[in-house]
Amino acid sequence: MTNQKELIITRVFDLPINQVWSAWTEPESCRKWWGPKDFTCPSCTIDLKPGGKYLSCMRSTQGDEYWSTGVFKEIVPYKKLVMTDSFSDNKGNVVPASDLNMPGEWPLELQVSINFTDCDGKTKMELHHTGLPPEILNDCETSWQQSFDKLEEKLK
Template identity: 25%
Template sequence: MEKLMQVQEVFIEETFHASIERVFNAWTDPGKLLQWYAPAGCTIRFKTLNIVTGGKFHSCISNPVHGDCWCIGEYLEVQPYIRIVFTLINADENGQPINPTTIGMDADWPGETVVTVTFSEVEKGITRLQLKQSVSQDLAKKTGAYPSWLQMLEKMRGVV
């Protein structure tokens, strides 16, 4: 008997009642990112943030229950109003990659994932956002990463 095939990547699609420019800018304006790019009850701060192709970031999401979660990454592609692709790597406060298990993450969680966000105009003033992350959707749901994306995108609605 064949096992059901696991979804091999996170896939989230949301529609926003906002222009494609406003939705894209929520991902590229540092002031706007500070308002929404952390799950409910958490905050984010950036040591480094250069949102251009080849640019890098070093961020920390602070959770009042679980503490700080540092990440680094590189923007592999930033195409205005079309797509943003970046790596997401668990790191320490100094920006050095770390094994996710050292910060209490699931042993199956990869140290690096790639996030792809695409933007498309459904009609004037309505934008479809698709987010993919190169990790099993089942694992992302189990670890809380998937619901965290949903919470963040919900917060983003208040920014666009």
């Protein structure tokens, strides 16, 4: 799969770094914002340690559920998170994107890396999502941006 792409999004949140960090690392905070506009996050578990897993669900207004799971590879508190990212069932078993009718050739495992920088009480966050099929890149960026809009709105 040589056509895989990397999505890079940089956002500055009008929130302190500890709140943005918690949004990614604490299930209660994550449930408030995870998923694009009009999606909810009814379930989220996070075992925040190297080798620890996360499992989260995005639910559409029609009731469709999209589960994702991954393993934390690197954790530098308030600085950096690196984790794998895969589609899964509700038990955390990895499933191919084709099972969810997702377009493009997806690897079973992608990587997400997030860098956090304190900017005088605000937080600069840079997300790298690696391994995405080119035909889904714009949709993924829109989904992430909508999720980040919710993060800022719901955690203020």
